[in-house]
Structure formats: structure tokens, C-alpha cells
Amino acid sequence: MNDTQVIDLFSPDYAQARRKFMQAAQARGLSVDSHMLPLPGAQGEVLATDVVLDGPADASRMLIVISGVHGVEGFCGSAIQTGMLRMGGAVLPSDTSVLYVHAVNPYGFSHLRRATQENIDLNRNFVDFTKPLPINSGYGEIHDSLLPTQWPPLPDNEARIAEYRERHGVRGLQRAISLGQHSHADGLHYGGLEPAWSNKTFRSILRRYATQVRQLASIDIHTGLGPYGVGExxxxxxxxxxxxxxxxxxxxxxxxxxxxxxxxxxxxxxPIQCALTDECPQARHVGICLEYGTYPMERVSAAMRAEHWLHRHGSGDTAQATGIQQEMKDAFYPDEPDWKHTVWQQGSQVCLQALRGLQEDAALPSLAT
Known part of the structure; x- marks a missing residue:
């Protein structure tokens, strides 16, 4: 793809991202299986998790490419999915298909939230709800400091978080904040008390398309952690x-x-990979999360806290609310040509590597189906 074509893969909002994805599928003669979320988007648009199967329905080998688990991070994954569809089916090896699951969390994608309409972080929601839920006592200690009544936070509020970091270290603070918690429904990284709509929808997609697969690869695309433009x-x-x-x-x-x-x-x-294990027990699964860095962690973390504060407390200041939402988008989706080019280069490479890997492993005597 040339520079213009790469930039055109990316979209300024969910509605355009969805339209480009669907048009890329339709240009290939591929059907789109849409799972509608009965809530309006930020612009009143339809919200859906859209699924496209490229390749034979009975293929024994499958690559699943997932976008938008953390809503606002979907700009990146959507572009990669659209680009792969535009590249065409010639890249597919025999007996192999690609399943594109676009916008697992369409509400968050449209409304510029990482969380779902239930305020659930999907990568903390794929637990066994018949068993006791995981406990994250560290989060409870700092919940009100992370999301205080006033924004920006006061110095003494930040001092309490710094004190926790002094006692438990940087990684300990990250664990307390990010591990996942099921105790504060209005908090960060809330795992919920039951499967979210997106959880149930994703599982139903796997049951429809992946029960015959023997060798399964997955690429779950995220943004916000690591060096700028680097896909970990x-x-x-x-x-x-x-x-x-x-x-x-x-x-x-x-x-x-x-x-x-x-x-x-x-x-x-x-994490969402639990669903792949649960719903596809017959398959050997090799998967990665492709995590693209954006800006320094301090900026990303502050943007996420501010957006969650806005969700928890609201703001009568329209300019403040708009600024918080824009910063949230910017923190997880740098609207810069250099970032977009490196995202596409690495994303397409990883997808093609997975397809080659599935084919090569199929030739190994110990893995032959």
C-alpha cells in the first residue's frame, strides 16, 4: 500500500471505521454478520460487533483478528482489519480462514471509553462467574484517590497514591490499579458480576464460526502501553x-x-483469551496481544483516570468534559501519520506471519490434523 492508502485505513470515529470495514468486506464479496447492540452511538449511529469470515467455513486452521476489546483502542485494530481485507484473499493458504471480529466493545469505541456500557473492562470479565470472584484488595485502598470528587485532583489526593507506590513499588501500584476488580462498579477496570453483552456476543461468534477448527491463531489488538508506535x-x-x-x-x-x-x-x-479456550477446546491455540505504545504512561494513565472521573461524577463544565474526552481519544489513538504507518506495517506483518505459521505447523508430523 502507498502512503495515502495506509492513512485511509484509519478513521476519525467509530461510524466511519465501521463503514470502511464493511465496505472492504463487501468489495471482496464477503458477507458481514452484524450483532447489534440496542443502544445509540455517540452520533446516534447503529452500534454493532461486526464479523467477517474470509476463507472456507469448514477450514481446519483459522486466524482470528480482534479489535475494540477496549473500545477507544479500536481505531488501531479496525484499521489493520480493514487493510487486511483490502489486501485480498490471495494471501490465504489452503484450508485456512481468517475471522475478523470488529469492535467487540462498540459502545466504548463510539463513546471514546475503554469500558463497555456496563462500565466493564472486558479483559477482566471473562471469568467463571459460578466460582468466587477474584479479589483485588489493593484497588479498594486507592479507589477514591484515583477518582476523587474534584478534578483535577488535589495535591493531597495524589500524595495518597504516591504513598501507596512507595509501599508497594511501581509494579505494585500498577497491579492494584490494573489487575481487575469486582468490588467497585463505578471504578477503573471493573470486571462485573456477570458476563457483559460483549462477552456473550463474542462467545456466540466463536460457537458459530470456530467449533471445527483444529489449529487456531489469534491477534488481539490494543493500544496505550509501551514506546510510541512499537507493537509489543x-x-x-x-x-x-x-x-x-x-x-x-x-x-x-x-x-x-x-x-x-x-x-x-x-x-x-x-482476559478475552479465556473465551477462546472455553469455546474452542478442540483447537490448539497460539495467540498474542499486539499492544501498541502511544504516549508516556503518565499521560495515558491521567487520561484514563479523568475519563473515568467524568463517568463517575459528571461535569457541569462542557469545555472540561469535551477536553477530557478528546484527551482520552488522543492518548489511545495518536492521529499522526508516522504512528499510523508503523501500526499498519507491524499489524499486517503479524497477521501474515500467523498465516504462514499455521501452514508451517500443519506440516509438522506432531501437529498434523
Whole structure:
């Protein structure tokens, strides 16, 4: 793709992103399976998780490309999905399909939130709700300091967070904030008390399209952590078989891990990859989260706190509310040509590597289906 074509993959809002994705599918003669969310978008537009299957429905090998788990992060993933569709089906190996799941959290994508309409962080919602829910006592200690009644926060409020960091370290503070919590429904990274609409919808999509798959690859696209424009490849398979990790490294090269502490992320309660394990037990799953850095963590964290503060308390100051929403978008979607080009270059590369990897592993005697 030339420079103009790459920039055109990206959109300024959810409505345009959805339209480009659907047009790319339709230009290829591919049908779009739309799961409608019965709520209006920020501009009154229809909200939906849209699914496109590229390749044979009975393929034994499948790559799933996921965007918008954290709504506002969907600008990036949507562009990669649209670009892959525009590239055409010639890249597909035999007996292989690609399943594009566009805007898993359409409400957050449209309304510039990471959370869903239920204020749920989806990557903390894929837990077994029949069992006792995970406990994150650290979050309870700092909830009111993270989202105080007044914004910007007062110095003594920030001092309480700094004191927690002094006692538990930078990683300890990150864990308390980001691990996931089920105790404060109006808080950050809330995991919910039941499966969210997006959780149930994603599981139904897997049951419809992926029950016959024997070899499964997944790429879950996110933004907000790490150096500007760098797509960190975080190993994201629940299978602890060393051979699965070996396949991931063979396909994609160096991978980081939340369990060993080599990733900018930390272990999460209930990530979306749990659904792949639950709904596709017949498949060998090799997956990554592709996490693109945007701006320094201080800026990203402040934007996320401010947006959650606005959701929790509201603001009578229209200019303040608009500014908070714009900063939230900017923090997770840098509207800059250099960032967009590197996003596409790495994203398309990772997708093509996964397709080659599925084909190569199929030729290994120990993995042949």
C-alpha cells in the first residue's frame, strides 16, 4: 500500500471505521454478520460487533483478528482489519480462514471509553462467574484517590497514591490499579458480576464460526502501553504447553510474557483469551496481544483516570468534559501519520506471519490434523 492508502485505513470515529470495514468486506464479496447492540452511538449511529469470515467455513486452521476489546483502542485494530481485507484473499493458504471480529466493545469505541456500557473492562470479565470472584484488595485502598470528587485532583489526593507506590513499588501500584476488580462498579477496570453483552456476543461468534477448527491463531489488538508506535507482541495463550509458546516464537519472533514480568502489561483477571479456550477446546491455540505504545504512561494513565472521573461524577463544565474526552481519544489513538504507518506495517506483518505459521505447523508430523 502507498502512503495515502495506509492513512485511509484509519478513521476519525467509530461510524466511519465501521463503514470502511464493511465496505472492504463487501468489495471482496464477503458477507458481514452484524450483532447489534440496542443502544445509540455517540452520533446516534447503529452500534454493532461486526464479523467477517474470509476463507472456507469448514477450514481446519483459522486466524482470528480482534479489535475494540477496549473500545477507544479500536481505531488501531479496525484499521489493520480493514487493510487486511483490502489486501485480498490471495494471501490465504489452503484450508485456512481468517475471522475478523470488529469492535467487540462498540459502545466504548463510539463513546471514546475503554469500558463497555456496563462500565466493564472486558479483559477482566471473562471469568467463571459460578466460582468466587477474584479479589483485588489493593484497588479498594486507592479507589477514591484515583477518582476523587474534584478534578483535577488535589495535591493531597495524589500524595495518597504516591504513598501507596512507595509501599508497594511501581509494579505494585500498577497491579492494584490494573489487575481487575469486582468490588467497585463505578471504578477503573471493573470486571462485573456477570458476563457483559460483549462477552456473550463474542462467545456466540466463536460457537458459530470456530467449533471445527483444529489449529487456531489469534491477534488481539490494543493500544496505550509501551514506546510510541512499537507493537509489543505479548504471548496470550492460556495453554501452558511449552510447545505452544515455541510455535508463537517461531511465528512471530520475540514474545513478552505477563507471567514472567517481561511485558509492559501485568497478568489480568479474565482476559478475552479465556473465551477462546472455553469455546474452542478442540483447537490448539497460539495467540498474542499486539499492544501498541502511544504516549508516556503518565499521560495515558491521567487520561484514563479523568475519563473515568467524568463517568463517575459528571461535569457541569462542557469545555472540561469535551477536553477530557478528546484527551482520552488522543492518548489511545495518536492521529499522526508516522504512528499510523508503523501500526499498519507491524499489524499486517503479524497477521501474515500467523498465516504462514499455521501452514508451517500443519506440516509438522506432531501437529498434523
Amino acid at each position: 507482541r505479548i504471548f496470550a495463550s492460556m495453554d501452558e504447553d511449552p510447545a505452544v509458546l515455541a510455535s508463537g516464537r517461531r511465528w512471530w519472533g520475540e514474545l513478552t510474557s505477563v507471567t514472567t514480568g517481561t511485558s509492559t502489561s501485568i497478568p489480568l483477571t479474565g
